[in-house]
Amino acid sequence: MGFKDLRLFNQALLAMQAWRLMEYPDSLCAHLLKARYYPRGCLVDTSFCSNASSTWQSILHGLELLKQGVIWRIGDGRKVRIWRDPWIPRELSLRVTTTKGRQRSKWVAELLDANGRQWDFNKLIAMFNPADADAIARIKIPTHASEDVLAWHFDRTVKIFAWKLSKDILPTKNNKFKRKLEADGTCDLCGLASETSFHAVVTCQQAYNLRQAMREHWELPAEHRFAPSGPDWLLVLLDGCTSEQKENTLLMLWRAWLMHNNITHESGPTGLEFNGKGKMQIGSAQSGLRKEASNPRETWSHPSDGWIKLNVDASFVDATGCAGTMMVARDSEGRVKFTAWRALFNCASAAEAEAHACVEGLRLASQWCHHPIIRIGLCSSELGFIIAEGKELSQLLLELKIVKVKRDCNKVAHELAALARRNTHSAVWLGQAPACAIDIINADCIQPPA
Numbered sequence: 211m212g213f214k215d216l217r218l219f220n221q222a223l224l225a226m227q228a229w230r231l232m233e234y235p236d237s238l239c240a241h242l243l244k245a246r247y248y249p250r251g252c253l254v255d256t257s258f259c260s261n262a263s264s265t266w267q268s269i270l271h272g273l274e275l276l277k278q279g280v281i282w283r284i285g286d287g288r289k290v291r292i293w294r295d296p297w298i299p300r301e302l303s304l305r306v307t308t309t310k311g312r313q314r315s316k317w318v319a320e321l322l323d324a325n326g327r328q329w330d331f332n333k334l335i336a337m338f339n340p341a342d343a344d345a346i347a348r349i350k351i352p353t354h355a356s357e358d359v360l361a362w363h364f365d366r367t368v369k370i371f372a373w374k375l376s377k378d379i380l381p382t383k384n385n386k387f388k389r390k391l392e393a394d395g396t397c398d399l400c401g402l403a404s405e406t407s408f409h410a411v412v413t414c415q416q417a418y419n420l421r422q423a424m425r426e427h428w429e430l431p432a433e434h435r436f437a438p439s440g441p442d443w444l445l446v447l448l449d450g451c452t453s454e455q456k457e458n459t460l461l462m463l464w465r466a467w468l469m470h471n472n473i474t475h476e477s478g479p480t481g482l483e484f485n486g487k488g489k490m491q492i493g494s495a496q497s498g499l500r501k502e503a504s505n506p507r508e509t510w511s512h513p514s515d516g517w518i519k520l521n522v523d524a525s526f527v528d529a530t531g532c533a534g535t536m537m538v539a540r541d542s543e544g545r546v547k548f549t550a551w552r553a554l555f556n557c558a559s560a561a562e563a564e565a566h567a568c569v570e571g572l573r574l575a576s577q578w579c580h581h582p583i584i585r586i587g588l589c590s591s592e593l594g595f596i597i598a599e600g601k602e603l604s605q606l607l608l609e610l611k612i613v614k615v616k617r618d619c620n621k622v623a624h625e626l627a628a629l630a631r632r633n634t635h636s637a638v639w640l641g642q643a644p645a646c647a648i649d650i651i652n653a654d655c656i657q658p659p660a
């Protein structure tokens with residue numbers, strides 16, 4: 211199992227701990243946290259500062275992740291802000307994506323009819339773009355009076371997964387083979403067995419490694435209980451577990467399934483830098499990189515005064531050749547100059563997708579940024595292709611530096627590239643960012659200028 215999987219898994223664990231804190235706000239731990247980190251506010255509204263003691267750092271990190279995974283379930287709509295809160299249950303963005311413009315309505319309650327028992331559909335159509343209006347109209351309003359409550363979106367995802375696993379309807383190769391969608395049902399990862407759902411999440415080597423690694427942190431059922439006891443193996447396994455074991459087991463099986471399926475790309479940092487006149491300055495790039503690598507915060511850093519920083523990234527799925535790219539340009543104050551994303555088809559590799567992102571980012575920058583200097587952060591290791599095209603485009607720019615950054619420092623571009631891919635959507639926003647990106651961008655910009 212790679213480092214990345216462990217890290218993602220740790221994130222899930224931290225978010226779950228944070229969720230327990232929210233479920234039991236009277237616990238000592240919750241009181242301490244609140245007193246110190248969000249004395250006045252509500253947890254999900256709080257921006258966390260980075261000077262916390264190391265003891266709390268990991269929990270704060272969990273809270274931050276939790277903020278990204280919570281969703282309001284609408285009751286009377288009086289606590290939920292239309293334009294800011296996550297309240298729309300869908301994969302793309304839990305927040306409204308329509309631009310607010312001059313609209314005055316603030317609370318979700320204002321979108322309900324006079325009785326407060328159903329949506330005012332005319333209002334929805336008038337106020338929101340069709341995607342938002344449609345998603346909101348699907349939200350069921352409870353038939354009896356009730357308050358809005360915060361829930362964990364992530365939790366729902368895991369439950370749906372568990373249901374599919376128990377019914378054996380996950381899109382495994384074996385299931386696809388049975389439906390004649392695949393020529394054979396052998397597991398692509400190990401090549402040793404038919405890829406049934408039990409194999410994918412329990413016996414395949416990766417799943418096994420994940421489980422053993424997690425045993426060090428989590429309470430899981432004994433190994434002999436992960437047995438192929440028949441079609442009801444999951445029920446048999448969960449039967450007799452404590453509720454904590456159940457939760458841990460489902461989360462782990464879900465993670466194993468994602469690992470099995472996500473063919474994602476991630477590379478370590480190396481550096482390269484050149485200016486717009488075509489002179490490569492590899493030496494200075496490497497010294498710049500060392501600085502970046504030794505930065506323990508690992509977040510996006512502001513460019514110096516008069517610079518624009520352009521972050522680009524791509525998300526690529528090997529099996530389909532589909533990719534998404536994302537470019538975001540910000541100035542030294544963290545103000546967005548432009549954001550853009552693009553869905554790509556028939557890409558050969560992650561490096562190619564990243565190269566496209568880079569070239570497109572440069573093209574947009576040369577059109578829309580009037581600052582003298584552009585700086586790019588990207589994560590790819592194959593820059594040859596970019597340099598050729600980049601040189602041409604950068605004739606239009608006074609000076610250009612390319613700096614490879616760690617994925618953590620490239621969060622906005624990374625997450626939105628995946629969105630563009632899943633949504634097969636392309637767009638450019640000048641001077642602003644799509645609504646689903648604003649929170650990530652703000653979180654980036656909390657850091658003081660470097």
Ligand SMILES: [Zn+2]
Nearest residue numbers: 397399400414
């Ligand atoms: Zn396998």
